[in-house]
């Protein structure tokens with residue numbers, strides 16, 4: 357297994373050829389200087405890297421404790437860290453001679469990111485989405501169509517993400533000669549968790565360079581939100597060998613751990629198999645995958661990337677949570693104090709960082725990975741606070 361007892365590729369036989377082909381290609385190109393150069397070039401010229409490491413001076417003063425820095429992934433093209441990964445995988449697809457990208461999406465963020473790189477690289481794009489989500493996310497559906505993607509509305513079962521995954525996988529298995537399956541987080545069967553981490557580790561590499569320049573030392577904490585875990589593993593990876601740097605992942609506690617409305621996979625999950633990987637999974641009494649909930653569409657996932665399950669087991673990363681209410685308060689606070697509207701996903705990491713910073717002496721340094729911008733969330737936050745914005 358790739359990550360201690362976690363990882364692997366638990367797949368039905370009809371997908372084994374398709375996945376083997378991705379693994380071979382990843383092994384062939386991951387250390388290829390021309391491939392790495394092309395990836396770096398697009399990260400810089402298209403995505404806008406390196407993203408700033410910003411010292412949040414007013415936030416730090418207001419909290420009265422540790423210095424807080426924000427890694428500004430929200431400033432990337434399309435507004436989050438997701439662009440790093442989709443560029444990497446789409447370039448690999450091209451090297452493999454694929455004509456088409458296929459992906460599934462729930463809230464639509466990953467679908468839009470995938471459609472974006474398809475447009476950039478002149479690839480066809482097919483996004484599978486549950487019919488219920490298609491209805492709820494009309495704006496993202498229209499964006500994907502503007503970007504040239506075909507959106508397939510999946511009518512099976514509960515007509516949400518799970519059915520969209522099944523539908524996209526079946527389609528891929530029948531047409532993998534021409535299609536590349538593009539996964540949106542550090543999850544799924546090997547080699548995806550490792551590959552997505554490799555495309556996202558630029559975040560931590562940049563943080564290290566930037567903080568050494570600004571402070572002449574490593575940070576004491578790096579904090580990131582965890583859904584599938586791609587922004588977090590991207591921010592953490594380069595710091596894993598540095599024992600003085602404490603790494604903290606923050607997951608979504610939704611309405612609270614004492615309710616069934618949360619996505620606390622690291623806190624309450626058990627070892628199991630989901631989406632082709634062995635990892636921590638939230639299971640119900642019958643041993644079935646639990647329905648999950650969070651105010652944040654990016655964090656309501658009943659599994660987690662297998663590398664996080666491993667880093668938890670070896671105690672290199674510590675995992676905490678933040679509730680909807682705590683995340684919304686952090687969202688409002690950062691907006692008010694710094695003039696930065698964070699994604700509601702990132703606001704979970706911020707919520708934990710804010711409470712931690714207050715308890716620490718002034719010479720400590722915290723870096724929070726601001727995984728995305730919050731423009732997409734404003735309407736939803738208004739509703740959470742009890743008023744409806746009609747446009």
Ligand SMILES: *Cc1c(COP(=O)(O)O)cnc(C)c1O
Nearest residue numbers: 541583584585586587654701728
């Ligand atoms: C998708 C998303 C996430 C959650 O995904 P990870 O793979 O856990 O990083 C977090 N933040 C933002 C802004 C997202 O769009």
